[in-house]
Amino acid sequence: MGTTTIKTDNDLIKYVKNVGESNFKKCFQCGTCSAVCPLSTEDRPFPRKEMIWAGWGLKEQLASDLDPWLCYYCGECSKNCPRKAEPGELMMSLRRFLISAYDWTGISKLLYKSKYAEYIALLIVAVVVFIEWAVLFGFSPASGASLNQLVSPEKIDYFFDWPMTAFLGVVLTSFIYNMYRKTVLSDKSVKIPLKLYFTEGWSLIFNFFTQYRYAKCDDGKEPFYKKLTDGKYNFWLTHLFLMISYVALFVGIVFFLDWFQKENSFPLLHIVLFDYFASIGLMFGTVYFVIKRLTKKIERSKFSHHTDWMFIILLFLTGFTGIILRAAIVYKLPVPWMFYLYLIHLLILFPMLVIEVPFSKWSHLAYRPMGIYFANLKEKAKNLSKQV
Amino acid sequence: MDNNVGVYICSGCDIGKSLNVERLVNTAKDSFKPMVCLSHEAFCGEEGINLIKKDIAEKSVNKVVIAACSMRAKQDVFNFDPLNVHTERVNLREHVIWVSPPNDNNTQLLAEDNIGMGIARAKKAEFPEPLVQELNKTILVIGGGVTGLNSALNAEKAGYSVVLVEKKSNLGGFPYSKYKKWEANPPFDKNILIKNGMDELISGVENSKNIKIYKNSKIKSISGAPGRFNVEIESEGESNKIDNINENIGAIIVATGWKPYDAKKLDYLGYGLTPDILTNVELEELYSDLYQDGKNENFTIKRKSNGENVKSVAFLQCAGSRDENHLPYCSTVCCMSSLKEAALFRKNNPDANVYIIYKDIRTPGEYENFYRKMQDDEGLFLMKGIISDVSFDKGSNIISLKVKDTLFGGDIDLDVDMLVLAAGMVPNSGDFEAGPEVKLGSDNDSAANANGASCAATTTAGLSVLPNKSGILNLTYRQGKEMPDLAYGFPDSNFICFPYESRRTGIYPAGSVRAPMDAVFSVDDAKGAALKAIQCMEQTSRGRAVHPRSNDMTYPFFDLPRCTQCKRCTEECPFGAIDEDEKGTPKPNPERCRRCGVCMGACPVRIISFKNYSPDIIGSMIKSLYIPEDPTDENYRILVFACENDAYPALDILGLNKINLSSNIRVVPVRCLGSINNVWYADALSKGIDGILLLGCKFGDDYQCHFVKGSELASYRMGNLKETLTRLVLEEERVRQIQLEFSDYMKLPEIVDDFVNKIKSLGPNPYKGF
Numbered sequence A: 001m002g003t004t005t006i007k008t009d010n011d012l013i014k015y016v017k018n019v020g021e022s023n024f025k026k027c028f029q030c031g032t033c034s035a036v037c038p039l040s041t042e043d044r045p046f047p048r049k050e051m052i053w054a055g056w057g058l059k060e061q062l063a064s065d066l067d068p069w070l071c072y073y074c075g076e077c078s079k080n081c082p083r084k085a086e087p088g089e090l091m092m093s094l095r096r097f098l099i100s101a102y103d104w105t106g107i108s109k110l111l112y113k114s115k116y117a118e119y120i121a122l123l124i125v126a127v128v129v130f131i132e133w134a135v136l137f138g139f140s141p142a143s144g145a146s147l148n149q150l151v152s153p154e155k156i157d158y159f160f161d162w163p164m165t166a167f168l169g170v171v172l173t174s175f176i177y178n179m180y181r182k183t184v185l186s187d188k189s190v191k192i193p194l195k196l197y198f199t200e201g202w203s204l205i206f207n208f209f210t211q212y213r214y215a216k217c218d219d220g221k222e223p224f225y226k227k228l229t230d231g232k233y234n235f236w237l238t239h240l241f242l243m244i245s246y247v248a249l250f251v252g253i254v255f256f257l258d259w260f261q262k263e264n265s266f267p268l269l270h271i272v273l274f275d276y277f278a279s280i281g282l283m284f285g286t287v288y289f290v291i292k293r294l295t296k297k298i299e300r301s302k303f304s305h306h307t308d309w310m311f312i313i314l315l316f317l318t319g320f321t322g323i324i325l326r327a328a329i330v331y332k333l334p335v336p337w338m339f340y341l342y343l344i345h346l347l348i349l350f351p352m353l354v355i356e357v358p359f360s361k362w363s364h365l366a367y368r369p370m371g372i373y374f375a376n377l378k379e380k381a382k383n384l385s386k387q388v
Numbered sequence B: 001m002d003n004n005v006g007v008y009i010c011s012g013c014d015i016g017k018s019l020n021v022e023r024l025v026n027t028a029k030d031s032f033k034p035m036v037c038l039s040h041e042a043f044c045g046e047e048g049i050n051l052i053k054k055d056i057a058e059k060s061v062n063k064v065v066i067a068a069c070s071m072r073a074k075q076d077v078f079n080f081d082p083l084n085v086h087t088e089r090v091n092l093r094e095h096v097i098w099v100s101p102p103n104d105n106n107t108q109l110l111a112e113d114n115i116g117m118g119i120a121r122a123k124k125a126e127f128p129e130p131l132v133q134e135l136n137k138t139i140l141v142i143g144g145g146v147t148g149l150n151s152a153l154n155a156e157k158a159g160y161s162v163v164l165v166e167k168k169s170n171l172g173g174f175p176y177s178k179y180k181k182w183e184a185n186p187p188f189d190k191n192i193l194i195k196n197g198m199d200e201l202i203s204g205v206e207n208s209k210n211i212k213i214y215k216n217s218k219i220k221s222i223s224g225a226p227g228r229f230n231v232e233i234e235s236e237g238e239s240n241k242i243d244n245i246n247e248n249i250g251a252i253i254v255a256t257g258w259k260p261y262d263a264k265k266l267d268y269l270g271y272g273l274t275p276d277i278l279t280n281v282e283l284e285e286l287y288s289d290l291y292q293d294g295k296n297e298n299f300t301i302k303r304k305s306n307g308e309n310v311k312s313v314a315f316l317q318c319a320g321s322r323d324e325n326h327l328p329y330c331s332t333v334c335c336m337s338s339l340k341e342a343a344l345f346r347k348n349n350p351d352a353n354v355y356i357i358y359k360d361i362r363t364p365g366e367y368e369n370f371y372r373k374m375q376d377d378e379g380l381f382l383m384k385g386i387i388s389d390v391s392f393d394k395g396s397n398i399i400s401l402k403v404k405d406t407l408f409g410g411d412i413d414l415d416v417d418m419l420v421l422a423a424g425m426v427p428n429s430g431d432f433e434a435g436p437e438v439k440l441g442s443d444n445d446s447a448a449n450a451n452g453a454s455c456a457a458t459t460t461a462g463l464s465v466l467p468n469k470s471g472i473l474n475l476t477y478r479q480g481k482e483m484p485d486l487a488y489g490f491p492d493s494n495f496i497c498f499p500y501e502s503r504r505t506g507i508y509p510a511g512s513v514r515a516p517m518d519a520v521f522s523v524d525d526a527k528g529a530a531l532k533a534i535q536c537m538e539q540t541s542r543g544r545a546v547h548p549r550s551n552d553m554t555y556p557f558f559d560l561p562r563c564t565q566c567k568r569c570t571e572e573c574p575f576g577a578i579d580e581d582e583k584g585t586p587k588p589n590p591e592r593c594r595r596c597g598v599c600m601g602a603c604p605v606r607i608i609s610f611k612n613y614s615p616d617i618i619g620s621m622i623k624s625l626y627i628p629e630d631p632t633d634e635n636y637r638i639l640v641f642a643c644e645n646d647a648y649p650a651l652d653i654l655g656l657n658k659i660n661l662s663s664n665i666r667v668v669p670v671r672c673l674g675s676i677n678n679v680w681y682a683d684a685l686s687k688g689i690d691g692i693l694l695l696g697c698k699f700g701d702d703y704q705c706h707f708v709k710g711s712e713l714a715s716y717r718m719g720n721l722k723e724t725l726t727r728l729v730l731e732e733e734r735v736r737q738i739q740l741e742f743s744d745y746m747k748l749p750e751i752v753d754d755f756v757n758k759i760k761s762l763g764p765n766p767y768k769g770f
Ligand code: SF4
Pocket: A026, A027, A028, A029, A030, A031, A032, A033, A034, A047, A048, A051, A077, A080, A081, A082, A083, A084, A085, A086, A087
């Protein structure tokens, strides 16, 4: 085992304390948390190790740590911690810290520190959208025109969706590169053979689309179906449902906006996938999580940061306005209604995507699978070098 | 002396249902011809007890043998005037009917033997003649620190006069020079200045008319015994004139406190590398100085080396403590004091990071709350680990620590401005090797130690006149000048059973000289010791023993003309009660005696005896036993010497639980296994006893022997006995000693069966019937 050089970063301790409700200073390193954690392993004794790193303000260690991305906040650790130090919540705080650490712009840090900063950021984007809308479409829909004539999908694509997608793509990629640099490149002890990047690629995709590690949160010995009927997988499945709905809609809207604004081109796929499956997923998922956060019955919903609330509320509102808009189209409501509904929808959707995806909670959509991917790479590389 | 024996056999508590009481009465009458022999269905009832009282009054019965329950039961009922009536309790209930099958011949024989032994003993026993005397009842308190002051005040409050001897020129002791103490109550933030807290206590003592104070003084010698100690005090008056004063003292409280472990021995932790590496005590003194400089609590702590503000400090816990090469024990105060000092650091240097490296944090009870509160401090970093290296770089003026076995999963490197070694606690008990520390050892003031080199000269100068062992008490006792240690130089007695006891009757160590403890505990300790001192003086003047044979009015009688001056008694007395003249003849001090009988067991010519306990008395009990000659299983006879303190009660509890025990055994209660005289083995074996089992307390490091050394001595003496047995062509396995705790009573049937079976496998005693 290596030697750790202690460089205490007092600001870091304050920051981590600030962005969550873990009492990590209370930890006396008994190791119970790591022992009960269904995901922690001998080589990666999280969250105990993170508890002491956070307590001692060891920024270098924490910033290069991938383990927070391996934790799904099942809360077993928090439940069993004799000191009520909330190790699970620390892992959550650390994910927030990591999001701000990967973000070289410093915006995330601001958003996590202050809810007002978050409000202002969202507002700025909303104002930009508003102005764009005013310039492109004005505020007095001509009577008799169809929605497509008033708000052309092409213009939405060219002036809204695609620039935003490009922006998200570039920013997120640079953040992910930053993450890669901090967590993989900085670690001089492992060299990852190029081949591994490809052979491990499947795990990236697999994890992205199944979030299978969630299922491991319960390490009880019962068979799968028993756990399923006992509701042990509810959280995972709801999360998965929500995520797939969201991704489906995102991809659909960004690349096939036409489908949504006109009535139908592939009616069956359209109705089943978007109108039913994804809409239900979005509504059900968000409401489910809101209820969990309000009732605070399970560990992972006990504490809510302002960014959690903002994220889930915006997501709900986006979905809600989107569905109403879609319903208006399907049920042929008066066009001016649709025109304004459209505007409202965008005023919520864009701030959410532009702010939340790269700079706040939503970035976990990218970081989590990447984290697992990188962790896998490192582990495999280590095993390979051991065999040599 | 008349021997008017009355035997009273109770048939209550089912005794009558399990034994043939009538037969018992007849056998007793036939074999022992007592003056009276009766049975009754409840001698402890009014009618029963009146029968006995009537016999005492009308027939002058003066030896009452009550064959009923255990001697530990109904003591309030069978409490005849001990000076005129000898009461012998024969245990038919707990030791016979509750552990043996009812209406069985072997049970009956057991009961008969027990009654026989009781009558034999009663016949021989004499009445105690207690040593009642007018004695001095002044308490001497040595040491004017927290414990000493509190002891003095408590003793004074109880109405006793006190002589207080303090080494230094001021009262207050060790903590007086320290800055703050911690609060013992949540929320632990009202740290008050120690000086302010102590001044009140000091003035209380100084203003008391019943406390005579000698400052700048030490004890030159102590001789005598409780109630008649003669104490020579060497007092340094003005212009260094030494006065010798004699005081007559009743009992003594030793409250000489502690001193920090010699920091020079902590050089392996970097002590001496730079002035920024200091001990916890030195840090306290630094706080004090800084406070005194500005008379302001808001001072900033600066580095001793260059006067810059301290930005990071590490505390190293257990510096020297819990370490086989230094102090093997936990010094108990350093965890709390480091936390307290860390809190002060955080308050006064808010930008400083404070690291505490510990083996364990030991903050029991309420103190845990303080630890928890401190844990929350963002600038405090606690880490379990073992320091492996301390180095100092002159150029950068940085102290570098290497810590191994940490919970970071490896070693850590840590750079700090200041390093505080939480050095441990060494008792000022005056019992350690000569060396430059000797003077310090007798010195309550740690400043001399802490200031290191500058003080060394005076220290060495003082040394030349000091004896090899430093003199705190300077007893004139045959067994040495100071208190014997229990462990690590602490003159404790038995930590399990009797915390305030000591092995020098009438001399009670209290506070941190007794065991490592903090000021809060020392206050309680002081009260305990004061009560012990008072109890000792009062009991002694009434001619009664103190713990553990409280109220015993007998004491050993030495038939000196027959003494061979073998010195065994003077050497083996666990309490150092017996002095010696030049020729080696023992000079007993009954006031110092605890009535264990160890001297009696030691004496090869059997000249030591108690009025109701002697080689002859127990010998005749053994001789009274009926030994059947027919070698059948039930006729094996095992003699059990059971220590009255633990083993006998354990047998009682076994009875209470109605668990059967072999009926082959005959139990003789003894004051202590150490009181067993080897002649009893001879008595028993020549009588035809097949095996002898000794049941007594644990000995060794965590002994439970109530007389400290008794059970150990018994086992040691058995070594000699075994040679004798071999010479007599008897198997040495016929004698066995078992160490037993009171709570081990469930093991008794197995222990006894095991031994009985062993004896059976050896076959009967070949001397049977000779
Ligand atoms: S269980 Fe709690 S106290 Fe124990 S190591 Fe984990 S966080 Fe620390």
